[in-house]
Amino acid sequence: MEQIDDSRLRGIIHDRIKERGGRIPFADFMAACLYEPGLGYYTSPGRKVGAEGDFYTSINVHRVFGRLIGREICRMWEVMGCPAPFTLVEAGAGHGRLAADVLDAVRELNPELYASLTLRLVEAEPSLAEAQRQVLAEHLDRVAWNDPAELMGGTLTFTGCLYSNELIDSFPTHVVEMTPAGLREVFVTADGDGFAEQLDLPSTPDLADYFRRIDVNLQPGQRTEINLNACRWLEGVARCLERGFVLTVDYGFLSPELYGPMRQNGTLLCYFRHTIQEDPYQRVGHQDITSHVDFTTLILRGEELGLHKAWFGEQYRFLMAAGLMEELMALEAAAATEEERIKIRLVLKKLVLPEGGMGDTFKILVQAKGVENPRLLCMRDWSKLF
Numbered sequence: 001m002e003q004i005d006d007s008r009l010r011g012i013i014h015d016r017i018k019e020r021g022g023r024i025p026f027a028d029f030m031a032a033c034l035y036e037p038g039l040g041y042y043t044s045p046g047r048k049v050g051a052e053g054d055f056y057t058s059i060n061v062h063r064v065f066g067r068l069i070g071r072e073i074c075r076m077w078e079v080m081g082c083p084a085p086f087t088l089v090e091a092g093a094g095h096g097r098l099a100a101d102v103l104d105a106v107r108e109l110n111p112e113l114y115a116s117l118t119l120r121l122v123e124a125e126p127s128l129a130e131a132q133r134q135v136l137a138e139h140l141d142r143v144a145w146n147d148p149a150e151l152m153g154g155t156l157t158f159t160g161c162l163y164s165n166e167l168i169d170s171f172p173t174h175v176v177e178m179t180p181a182g183l184r185e186v187f188v189t190a191d192g193d194g195f196a197e198q199l200d201l202p203s204t205p206d207l208a209d210y211f212r213r214i215d216v217n218l219q220p221g222q223r224t225e226i227n228l229n230a231c232r233w234l235e236g237v238a239r240c241l242e243r244g245f246v247l248t249v250d251y252g253f254l255s256p257e258l259y260g261p262m263r264q265n266g267t268l269l270c271y272f273r274h275t276i277q278e279d280p281y282q283r284v285g286h287q288d289i290t291s292h293v294d295f296t297t298l299i300l301r302g303e304e305l306g307l308h309k310a311w312f313g314e315q316y317r318f319l320m321a322a323g324l325m326e327e328l329m330a331l332e333a334a335a336a337t338e339e340e341r342i343k344i345r346l347v348l349k350k351l352v353l354p355e356g357g358m359g360d361t362f363k364i365l366v367q368a369k370g371v372e373n374p375r376l377l378c379m380r381d382w383s384k385l386f
């Protein structure tokens with residue numbers, strides 16, 4: 001078995017624990033594991049997503065996923081009265097594959113919109129810009145790059161649509177546990193070369209407030225995650241978006257399901273070479289750590305910030321209503337053999353498969369600002385489309 005050397009990052013985290021009086025909140029540990037410059041999972045060299053990486057996202061399944069988002073973006077532009085300039089922002093753009101699929105679709109479906117838009121890539125790892133440039137070679141005159149701090153700081157103002165795929169699940173989360181004495185937070189301490197956990201009073205009142213706002217009462221013994229970074233991120237997005245839409249694709253639930261008594265141990269998981277791991281204290285900086293998104297909080301916080309829920313539902317509903325069957329028929333018509341056609345059907349099925357498949361594990365939330373009653377493609381009754 002390949003030996004993984006994670007000693008440098010372990011050392012840095014140990015030093016940090018010492019400097020901060022012997023412990024750090026789990027959120028700070030997770031932030032180091034994922035984003036420590038040069039050493040974190042997302043901020044170190046190597047392919048993370050796809051066959052050579054640790055997990056797949058919908059983008060790797062088929063370009064139709066991006067095409068359908070592109071179709072919806074064309075509709076958004078129309079319902080907004082065709083504004084120019086129109087800006088797309090992709091947050092957490094990774095290697096740029098989704099951006100390329102979206103731009104291919106918009107160029108084909110709506111050349112007028114394509115000619116007036118700029119797609120701004122916002123990615124925490126700046127070295128990915130080179131890969132993005134290659135993937136987006138055909139679209140370089142339509143693409144620009146921005147720093148995540150501009151989004152968080154509210155300085156990247158735009159009219160258009162900000163979209164993301166599997167971004168919010170990668171934000172560092174606090175971990176809390178309900179004890180007979182009340183809500184406690186998980187802190188990480190040093191334990192020899194490794195790490196141990198300590199439960200104590202929460203490091204910030206925001207954690208108890210978070211549950212109060214969504215009326216959640218954990219059961220004794222129940223442990224879960226709280227993604228305060230998701231709220232901060234949405235606040236930045238709301239400041240930046242002057243008019244338009246926020247389209248968020250991620251795995252997650254509404255809060256009654258995410259924080260319900262059936263989920264005693266939360267949703268924190270690690271991914272390493274396409275296997276699910278449960279121990280975040282192993283392979284430090286070499287495995288992904290994620291948690292499911294609380295869409296109730298995104299919806300409620302969005303309403304407070306002027307981002308009104310336009311649509312929320314499972315990925316399969318969105319894709320079907322946005323035109324998956326039309327895309328499938330076009331692909332089948334272009335296929336040379338029956339074998340190819342079967343292959344296309346099987347691949348596209350992955351995007352919509354329910355019962356734990358991508359189709360219902362992933363949810364899509366569309367929020368609108370300054371657009372009254374938008375009639376989007378995802379709102380169509382897809383059972384009547386064919």
Ligand SMILES: C[S@@+](CC[C@H](N)C(=O)[O-])C[C@H]1O[C@@H](n2cnc3c(N)ncnc32)[C@H](O)[C@@H]1O
Nearest residue numbers: 042049057092094122123124125148165166170
């Ligand atoms: C799970 S990956 C998803 C990548 C891509 N969207 C996909 O679906 O394949 C999450 C990506 O978001 C980036 N990221 C994390 N926090 C970010 C932030 N605040 N702003 C921009 N990008 C961020 C990470 O560096 C990583 O590339």
